[in-house]
Structure formats: C-alpha cells, structure tokens
Amino acid sequence: MMRILHVADVHLGASFASFGPIADERAEAVLRAFRALPEIAQEHDVHAVLLAGDLFDSPRPGERVAAEARETIRRLLEIVPAVFLVPGNHDPLVLPGSPYADLPEAAHVFSQPDFGEPVSVETDAGRLHVYGLAYDVAHSPDPLAGFVRADLDGVHVVLLHGAVRDAPHWSGGDSLRLTHPELENLDADYIALGDYHRFRPPEEFASDGSVPACYAGSLAGLDHTETGPKGIVLVELTPGAPPRTRLLHSAVPSLQALPEVDVSACADDMETVERVAGLVTRESLPVVTLTGQTEYAVDPSRVEAELSARFSFARVRDRTLYYDSARLKELAGHDDVVGHLARLGLDRIRDAANDDEVRTRERALRKALRAMGAT
Numbered sequence: 504m505m506r507i508l509h510v511a512d513v514h515l516g517a518s519f520a521s522f523g524p525i526a527d528e529r530a531e532a533v534l535r536a537f538r539a540l541p542e543i544a545q546e547h548d549v550h551a552v553l554l555a556g557d558l559f560d561s562p563r564p565g566e567r568v569a570a571e572a573r574e575t576i577r578r579l580l581e582i583v584p585a586v587f588l589v590p591g592n593h594d595p596l597v598l599p600g601s602p603y604a605d606l607p608e609a610a611h612v613f614s615q616p617d618f619g620e621p622v623s624v625e626t627d628a629g630r631l632h633v634y635g636l637a638y639d640v641a642h643s644p645d646p647l648a649g650f651v652r653a654d655l656d657g658v659h660v661v662l663l664h665g666a667v668r669d670a671p672h673w674s675g676g677d678s679l680r681l682t683h684p685e686l687e688n689l690d691a692d693y694i695a696l697g698d699y700h701r702f703r704p705p706e707e708f709a710s711d712g713s714v715p716a717c718y719a720g721s722l723a724g725l726d727h728t729e730t731g732p733k734g735i736v737l738v739e740l741t742p743g744a745p746p747r748t749r750l751l752h753s754a755v756p757s758l759q760a761l762p763e764v765d766v767s768a769c770a771d772d773m774e775t776v777e778r779v780a781g782l783v784t785r786e787s788l789p790v791v792t793l794t795g796q797t798e799y800a801v802d803p804s805r806v807e808a809e810l811s812a813r814f815s816f817a818r819v820r821d822r823t824l825y826y827d828s829a830r831l832k833e834l835a836g837h838d839d840v841v842g843h844l845a846r847l848g849l850d851r852i853r854d855a856a857n858d859d860e861v862r863t864r865e866r867a868l869r870k871a872l873r874a875m876g877a878t
C-alpha cells in the first residue's frame with residue numbers, strides 16, 4: 504500500500520488580517536505547522552508528498568517565506584523520495600522571482616500548462632506516476648481533455664489546483680474549472696486537489712467511491728469563515744481500490760462554528776458569554792451566532808470582546824431578538840424620554856417591511872437605549 508501526504512492551500516505569507524490582534528501569532532502558527540511536515544511524513548512513513556497549489560499567498564511572498572519553503576521541502580526530501588507541486592491561483596508562475604523556481608531541484612514543480620508524460624518515481628511501495636499542470640487560461644482553457652494515462656504499472660495520481668463546479672466556493676476568475684464528469688472520467692487512482700479550503704474526501708464526490716478526488720482544504724483557517732478542522736490528508740492507495748483518506752489535524756487552533764446558540768435564558772452579557780464559553784472545545788476559537796428572544800438587549804461587541812479575552816479570538820454574530828420582550832414593553836410604558844424612545848423604536852419595528860429591516864431597526868433601538876443606560 505502506498506501512503507501519500509496531500510497538502511494544499513497553506514498560503515504562506517498571508518496576513519491573516521481577519522484575526523485582528525492575533526494575526527501575526529496565527530501566521531507564525533501556520534508557519535510552524537508547515538515546518539512540521541517532515542516529522543509528519545516520517546511518523547506516517549509516507550512515500551511521497553503532494554502540494555496542490557497556493558503554497559504561497561502571493562506570487563512573490565518575500566524572501567523569508569521563500570527560504571522557509573525551501574528549507575522545509577529540503578528536509579522533506581530527506582524523508583520521502585519525492586515532493587510534487589503545482590502552483591495555485593494565488594501563486595501562479597507568471598512573474599519572475601517565483602519562489603517555486605527556488606525550491607530544491609529534487610522537488611518536482613509542474614510548470615507547463617498541459618499534462619505531459621507523468622513524472623515517475625520508485626518508492627518502497629512501488630512506482631508512482633504523477634501528472635500535473637500549471638493552469639494558464641490563455642494557453643489552454645480546458646487542459647483536462649488532454650489527459651492520457653500512461654501505460655505503466657504502478658499508482659497514477661493527478662495533482663491539480665482548481666474549482667469543482669458543484670462545490671460551494673464555485674466562482675469566476677481565472678481558476679481552473681473542473682466538472683464532476685471530467686473528474687469521473689479522469690483515469691487516475693487519486694486526484695489530489697487544491698483551491699477549496701475545506702477537506703472534502705472522495706466520499707463527498709461520489710458515495711460509491713467512483714470519483715477518487717479529494718480536496719485537502721487549507722492547512723489552517725485563513726479567516727473566520729474557514730471554520731472546522733483543518734490539516735493535511737494522509738492518503739492510502741492500493742491499485743484497483745478506492746483511495747482511503749484521513750485528515751490529520753494541524754496544530755493551528757481551529758475555528759469552531761457555533762451556528763445557533765440560543766441565549767434567551769441569559770439575563771445579561773456575562774451570562775451569554777458563559778453560555779457560549781461552555782460550548783467551546785478546548786483550544787478552539789469560537790465563531791458564534793447568538794439566537795433567541797432575549798429579555799435584555801445583547802451587546803454583541805461586548806460579548807465578542809469578553810470571548811476574545813478568554814479564547815484569544817472570537818467572532819460574534821447577533822441574531823437575537825429583543826423587541827418582543829416583557830422588559831422592552833415595560834420600558835415603553837414609561838412616561839419619560841426612554842419610554843418615548845422605546846415606543847418610537849417599537850413602532851418603527853412594527854412597520855418594517857421584512858426580517859432584515861426588523862433586525863436593523865431593532866439594533867438601532869438597542870444602541871439608542873444603551874446610550875441612555877436603559878436596557
């Protein structure tokens with residue numbers, strides 16, 4: 504059985520700006536996780552490593568990043584007989600000074616826009632043939648049509664960076680576009696994909712294993728939308744059988760999506776914070792959406808600040824509703840400025856044309872009440 508590490512979308516040199524004050528820390532953690540690849544390759548006794556594009560966040564990511572990549576790939580080549588790379592849409596080979604040109608010679612970078620003959624290597628688990636290309640829309644908009652499986656014994660693997668049409672991240676741009684039938688017809692034992700940032704095993708392409716394609720996903724969430732476990736894929740390949748894949752989690756803290764946390768029983772922001780905190784898995788960074796009809800006016804920025812202090816990073820989206828609360832009705836009954844404000848706000852909410860407008864108007868009312876110290 505042949506074992507391969509499939510890595511994609513590391514985005515070395517990315518700013519991680521969406522992580523605010525911990526952006527630099529996050530960038531360092533991602534770099535550390537990347538540097539750990541040789542140890543992981545050794546631990547799992549793999550026969551080859553595939554990097555499926557967007558290793559770098561930009562075509563010219565700077566000398567430090569280039570040197571780190573060079574060094575890690577050099578160390579990888581001490582562990583495995585072969586490392587294969589394709590560029591991605593973030594790090595195309597179009598500009599001079601690409602860090603891909605600087606990698607150790609034994610690493611194989613596919614730099615041509617068409618599939619040619621595979622690159623073949625001998626491994627302890629037999630021969631491995633890898634096909635790849637550097638997508639160039641101007642040269643060849645549909646390079647998959649040119650794929651020919653070589654008549655050679657061993658395991659045949661295709662390495663690509665591209666967007667599959669039925670994937671949620673499908674979008675325009677100059678990315679390689681892949682269709683389901685194209686992948687199904689590609690006569691390969693494994694199709695290692697990069698571009699989509701969530702792990703998508705072959706079973707998600709076809710439940711019967713007929714499409715041996717897999718997205719490794721990003722090594723770590725690049726922004727707070729990339730929730731869930733991230734890492735690298737360990738692939739086990741036996742000729743004639745569907746590939747078996749397993750996600751090895753990276754050590755970079757993952758973002759935990761908490762899509763609907765009902766906080767209607769919470770009496771204030773601190774109780775809301777406790778409620779959320781109790782749901783967060785150890786070492787995860789919460790990305791939470793608060794819901795429910797509350798009896799107090801949630802201050803999402805305060806909740807986010809408190810959670811960030813505990814978990815080093817948090818994102819809070821507020822979908823709670825307050826306008827139907829007994830507390831607000833009581834405020835509206837006051838014969839003073841606060842009562843007037845509450846009545847005005849409630850009237851405006853009642854006249855709202857849709858749910859979005861309700862939420863916008865409610866948020867405005869909450870802000871106004873908060874400013875008056877009356878929530």
Ligand SMILES: [Mn+2]
Nearest residue numbers: 512557593698
């Ligand atoms: Mn990417």
